Amino acid sequence: MQVISGRLCSISIAVAALAGTSVGVQAQNFPITPGQKATATQVAEAGIPLADLAPNAPDSYVVKRGDTLWAISGLFLKSAWRWPELWGMNLQDIRNPHRIYPGQQLYLEKLNGRARLRTRQASGGVPTETVRISPRTRSETLADASIPTLAANVIEPFLSEAMIVDEASFSVSPRIVAAQEGRVLLSRGDRAYARGEYSGSDASSTRLSTAKGSPLDFRVFRNAKPLKDPTTQQILGYEAQYVGRAELVRGESMIDVEGKDGKPQLETVPATIDIVFAKEEMRVGDRLVAEPPRELLNYVPRAPSSPITGQIVSVYGNAVAIAAENQVVVVNRGKLDGLERGHVMALLTDGQRLRDKTDSARPPIKLPNERNGLMMVFKTYDHLSYALVLQVSDIVRVGDRFANPN
Incomplete structure (x- = not known):
């Protein structure tokens, strides 16, 4: 167990945070699938190859207010949706990946071509086996303090509107x-x-x-x-x-x-x-x-366990035909097709259809579909789902395709 710095209000809350338990009247539900746990366990034993780290992965990072698990994963890994591997890099210290708090310092350890994530005291001290806690008074609950997977303000408006x-x-x-x-x-x-x-x-x-x-x-x-x-x-x-x-x-x-x-x-x-x-x-x-009962939701970005492909049906909003980052789209796959809340999908730009002018017969050709970004499903119905565009290199159009990110 590493040194953990944070503005914890009591020893009981600190122990709960380390154990991954919930505190407070309204505890959120943080689902972790067996596959994610298995991935994390495997990485915890061996670490991850240095080649899987983001090109500019920092040697250390202090968690700040406003951070999200998605953003932190993107700092250390090439693919933010591979967050179970980030969790697995520090399985002993981060018992529950949804319980990461402002003030914790994450330290990237590189050894023998592998990488692991550790925690250490924010002041820069050497990791020890001691947990030091300085009780302070604060008015917020534990659920308010832990960082979310994604910024809630990005999705919340659509949860109360789109239907x-x-x-x-x-x-x-x-x-x-x-x-x-x-x-x-x-x-x-x-x-x-x-x-x-x-x-x-x-x-x-x-x-x-x-x-x-x-x-x-x-x-x-x-x-x-x-x-x-x-x-x-x-x-x-x-x-x-x-x-x-x-x-x-x-x-x-x-x-x-x-x-x-x-x-x-x-x-x-x-x-x-x-x-x-x-x-x-x-x-x-x-x-x-x-008005439906208000849900305290947290999203677990992950790739589907089986191949899923589909198309963008529409972009949320009146008379809108294109989408950019942080906009919502409707896709033609839903619960009955295997899509679940939290599934991350790769956006593909539909390849252009044209004639091959270099061939005298001018045969029709279709250019390959190119990867354009990522989206995350956050609301599912039987045959349709809403998804948030997370990253995009070009605009997203109705009819564009999507597939598994890996």
Whole structure:
């Protein structure tokens, strides 16, 4: 066990960090697959070849606030998605690769053509078998202190916006039916009225209610546009356009009123909603989808265990056909195809098709697909997935292909 420096608030928290256990009421789930553990164990025994190190891998590095496991892996290794090997380079000291903290110093040890990663005191002292802890007071939890795999602020907006829907279910989702004073467009702070119940025998529709256990917070969507496979043109799903959020104030109800013939009849009173956030102005007909429970997610970048290939279906955003780094794309593979959250895929630029002018017959040729960068899958559905473009040397276009990174 090496010297570890860090602003740990107590011995119990420090021990938990070294053991890889979670502390706090809301502990995050950090999945580690058997294959990743096996890779780490193998590297822990033998180290990695010096040839696998990044060309400018530093001899030492102090973990800073704002760092991510992905970025640190990229400092030491040629491929950041090979993070299990970085973990394996220091398996004894980093029991859980998701528990790396600001203030820890990572030291690259090179010996006999192999490399291993060690930890040592940030002040530059020689590694020892002693763990020195200086208790200090701080207001944050342990989960806040450990560095994430990727910067959460890059993906979080898309987790609350992007959504693949089933056309039939979306068509009977609660919808905005009216606005105050006959308004056509709605923005933040406006009050509107909505209904969840539909006429007829459709059993899937229910009234909007403020009863205990019923959802009160909703995302507002519009226009479930079809997402087609670039090659087969088959519709794989529908993407709803996110326009904002609403809060349910009063549920919908039925009241008795006197009809024109003097007989009592039932009249529908729509639910009351307040617009609490508007990405775009809303209007009558926009759909409400209950806000899902908030998840504390951490992504484990890794290559798929079996070959997976596919194409970019669309780029997230209105009328956007190209993507750059830190943008989100939809791909034509999902859970049923073996894609999982955290899978890293290599982006390939589709080779140009042209005629060989050097041949008198001018035969058609297709240039090879060239590697263009990396993306990471962060949200999966049956036949479609959302992925974040991590690295790219050129723009990403709809129709571009992807494959395993190795």
